[in-house]
Amino acid sequence: MSNGTAPRVISYALERLFVDQDRDWVNETIAPVLAWVPGRTKKRRQQPFRFATEHIQNKVKTSVVIDLSWDEAELEQLVPGVRDHARRLREGRSAQREHVTELAAYGLTFVAISTLLPGRRVVWMQMGVAPDILFDMTPAALRGVETAGRATGGQGALKTVRNGTPVTKGKAAKPGKAVTLAARTDVAEVHLSLWCASPRISIMEQLRP
Amino acid sequence: MIPIVHDVYEVNLATSGKLKLRAKGLLAEGTPDAVFEACVLLHEAARLQQLAVDSLPTRPAVTSLTSAVEECWCYVEGRDPPHAAEAWGHVLRAREGVEDRTSEAILSRLAPRFAASRHEFGRAVSASPMLLAIRDAGHIASLMPAERSKARGELAQVLAKFPGTTSFWWMQYRLAEADGNKKEAWEALTRARLLVPTNPRFLAMSLLVAAWALPPSAAEQHIAGVRGSIDRAGAEVCLMYALAEVALARKASPDERRRRWRRAREASDSGIARANTEGLRRNLRAAQLLANELLAGRQPTMEILYLAGLGEVAAMASPNANVADFLTARLRRAGPDREREAA
Numbered sequence: 001m002s003n004g005t006a007p008r009v010i011s012y013a014l015e016r017l018f019v020d021q022d023r024d025w026v027n028e029t030i031a032p033v034l035a036w037v038p039g040r041t042k043k044r045r046q047q048p049f050r051f052a053t054e055h056i057q058n059k060v061k062t063s064v065v066i067d068l069s070w071d072e073a074e075l076e077q078l079v080p081g082v083r084d085h086a087r088r089l090r091e092g093r094s095a096q097r098e099h100v101t102e103l104a105a106y107g108l109t110f111v112a113i114s115t116l117l118p119g120r121r122v123v124w125m126q127m128g129v130a131p132d133i134l135f136d137m138t139p140a141a142l143r144g145v146e147t148a149g150r151a152t153g154g155q156g157a158l159k160t161v162r163n164g165t166p167v168t169k170g171k172a173a174k175p176g177k178a179v180t181l182a183a184r185t186d187v188a189e190v191h192l193s194l195w196c197a198s199p200r201i202s203i204m205e206q207l208r209p
Numbered sequence: 210m211i212p213i214v215h216d217v218y219e220v221n222l223a224t225s226g227k228l229k230l231r232a233k234g235l236l237a238e239g240t241p242d243a244v245f246e247a248c249v250l251l252h253e254a255a256r257l258q259q260l261a262v263d264s265l266p267t268r269p270a271v272t273s274l275t276s277a278v279e280e281c282w283c284y285v286e287g288r289d290p291p292h293a294a295e296a297w298g299h300v301l302r303a304r305e306g307v308e309d310r311t312s313e314a315i316l317s318r319l320a321p322r323f324a325a326s327r328h329e330f331g332r333a334v335s336a337s338p339m340l341l342a343i344r345d346a347g348h349i350a351s352l353m354p355a356e357r358s359k360a361r362g363e364l365a366q367v368l369a370k371f372p373g374t375t376s377f378w379w380m381q382y383r384l385a386e387a388d389g390n391k392k393e394a395w396e397a398l399t400r401a402r403l404l405v406p407t408n409p410r411f412l413a414m415s416l417l418v419a420a421w422a423l424p425p426s427a428a429e430q431h432i433a434g435v436r437g438s439i440d441r442a443g444a445e446v447c448l449m450y451a452l453a454e455v456a457l458a459r460k461a462s463p464d465e466r467r468r469r470w471r472r473a474r475e476a477s478d479s480g481i482a483r484a485n486t487e488g489l490r491r492n493l494r495a496a497q498l499l500a501n502e503l504l505a506g507r508q509p510t511m512e513i514l515y516l517a518g519l520g521e522v523a524a525m526a527s528p529n530a531n532v533a534d535f536l537t538a539r540l541r542r543a544g545p546d547r548e549r550e551a552a
Contacts, residue, residue: 089238
């Protein structure tokens, strides 16, 4: 859209993740994706789930549509009990929602890596420090993807995650993920993968090099 | 050599990452059992993180810092503020070698979470007067039953919020043991062991407590898991194993009884060679004398405590007490070195 052409459409079946990535990483994220992506209204629960994605690589922005779908029966075979697990997460207590969002964002980032950075495979995840998902763990030359999810808020919410928030009355400024990652001399390559469930949009941006 | 070390690094980090992801899934479930299991996984992830970075022959300062941050984060998320505070010390030390801008970026996620967790934990402990009293006095045995009951209630409340706090599960075990509550004592000690299976005191104590709290077959199953490695175990494990064998021998057939006494004797012999404190050495000597007497077909008396150098302890006990019961109950309560802390 930004270059005037129709966005590229990528259809991706969630089951495909078990081929594109190590299943140990994928397993835990399937139920959260199933719980988080469809939302609560009937209309929004129809497949495919279309994410309008802004893909920025080497400073070139392109628009991509990721049509995500899944076959619950096949997923159930791959991860026994996943349907019931997703139901529990959907009905779960609100205090745990942040974990569901986080896990779903990991799962969707695996989709983004598999579709937009084909051939890259996740080898490590760290959670106390960015980037969350790594495909190269060489000390002081890490390569990976930092991820975040927001249930609502669209572009505005994702831009806030990326850019942070300025000082407001009584609240200190909060640096965004982009500036935090830019300060990291130990990261050789990093992408930012941000997801919003309603409206369904995402950003996949290469921040370094 | 270097590629081998690098493999160790990668394997440990990958495993640590998978455990963290699994833990995150359990936290999302949110039930008390799932959250505790998440805490167990996060404690293991923290240990693997440290193993990974220790396997590097040389490492950039920034790698030490990110590793320390990750370790600390595991303890924060693993609801163990005391361990998180220890790891925070590593973070501060590692930070010294990294330029400010980078270190601030690395700490931007952890620092506020650590501060919030520390604050919440401090508030929970401050609202628990009996826990504060135990912390300051340092001993549980002297508490009155009503005080212990109150302390257990307070502890349960703190543990509901911070189920990964190993030292509090240990305290819960000691309070339940003092109350003679076998089920709760075993459960609390098991939780402490699950969180830190590498703690030799937890393993050692579990042998003694198994013989006390579990049915004989379950106790046997537990101590059999250690039997094969007793010749490599630390002195404290040897001591508790020996006394557990003596305790289980009571309900065994005559042949089985002698086998257990012999194993007790062998474990005491092994332990004495590795004892690194006077308390351990004396208790092991007592266990050795106890096994000798039993194997010789004699009824052991309190005299063995005097012979082992535990005269001060023996002087305060009834001269007609059963020495095996006295010794095991005493060790179950306080361990072989009263001044040492477990966790």
